[in-house]
Amino acid sequence: MDFRRRFWIVSAALAVAGCAVPLAAPPPSAGAPAVQTNSLGMRFVRIPAGEFLMGSDEPAATLARDFPQLPPERFALLGDEGPVHKVRITHALWMGQHEVTVGQFRRFLERSGYVPESIADGTGGYGWRVDYDPAKTARGDAFEGRDPRYAWNNPGFAQGDDHPVVNVTWNDAQALAAWLSRTEGRRYRLPTEAEWEYACRAGSRTRYSTGNDPASLRGSANVFDQSTAAYWPRWKAMALPADDGFAFTAPVGSGAPNAWGLYDMHGNAWEWVADWYGEDYYARSPVDDPQGPADGSVRVRRGGSWHTWPFYARASYRNWNAPDTRYTLVGIRLVREDGP
Incomplete structure (x- = not known):
């Protein structure tokens, strides 16, 4: 399968149809969000049911104008962000307020006996090369792997227990959700791609929940900025023209939350979602609770990371990896289904 992204223009008829129905995304609460904490110390925010417009149909010329640093061909590869379409999330859910942390993942491993894929298969993960010298290496990758030296507890750079766990696979995320479901009697899972974007946007319709300008990410998103550059x-x-003081991952919740009380929906770590990737899925997506294609070869990840250029941290941007991928940029955010 060719996963190369091809730009195509959404027809006026689809755009009108997608905007004809009034949306019902709930407004941000005037008070603090409802929060629950589970047995691993994960905090979950209640996200109400509602409707929103998913995806983006921004013309390539507009994106090229607003992101002049990127080569023009980059904007011809975003066809999978459209057509913009109405999505209805029919049930409230509890979304992880933060990405799963190193400490929480460690407690899961200690209590469950689960062995992460990077260790179980003996091939390891990816890691930052501490000997990497950009002044001496004009080309080449600062990351190396797979290598048994690297795993969830060693991405090659220092992390505390309050940093987002990375180097975890989609299958590792599934194992974590299944164990929590068994031990707590409540269903945990990865969010669907639609649930993720709905929660990220938090009632907004801009490129980021903070606005259209990448500069609006200052103070709320750990992306590729001056520290990382x-x-x-x-x-x-x-790079974002700001310096948050974190060259790599930051403690979760270091910045401001979005309007629904969720942190790090843009940046820090890419987040696995449940769906198989389908380049043309939006053109046939159901309105109610879309689950993604029935099958595929790669799973979707969303949100960008500490190493992501701001353009790729937009709410509508889609990326993917094989389910057994373990990388220094990719982590987990879970959903707990609604209940007492």
Whole structure:
């Protein structure tokens, strides 16, 4: 299968149809969000049912104008973000307020006996090369792997227990959700792609929940900024013109939350979602609670990471990996289904 992204223009008829029905995304609460904490110390925010417009149909010319640092061909590869279509999330759910942390994942392993894939298959994960010198290496990757030296507890850079766990596979996320479901008697799972974007947007219709300008991410998103660019000087032009003090991952919740009380929906770690990836899925997606294609070869990840250029941290941007991928940029956010 060719997963290369092809740009195509959404027809006026589809755009009108997608906007004809009034949306019912709930407004942000005037008070603090309802929060529950589980047995691993994960905090979950109640996300109400509602409707929203999913995806993006921004013309390539508009994106090229607003992101002049990127080569023009980049904007011809975003066809899978459209057509913009109405989605109805029919049931309230509890979304992880934060990405799963290193400490929470460690407690899961200790209590369950589960062995992460990077260790179980003996091939390891990916890691930051501590000997990488951008001044001496004009080309080449600062990450290396798969290598048994690297795993969830060693991505090659220092992390505390309050940082998002990375180097975890989609299958690891499934194991975590299944164990929590068994031990707590409540169903845990990865969010669907639609649930994820609904929660990320939190009632907004802009590129980011903070607005259209990448500069609006300051103070709320750990993306590729001046701290990180110090390690990749040749990409400095792509960096957010801000410095959050974190060259790699940051403690979860270091910035401001979105309107629904969720942190790090943009940046810090890419987040696995439940869906198989389908380039043309939006054109046939059902309105109510879309679950993604019935099958596929790669799973979707959303949100961007500490190493992501702001353009790719947009709420509508889609990316993917094989379910057994373990990488220094990819982590987990869980959903707990509604209940007492």
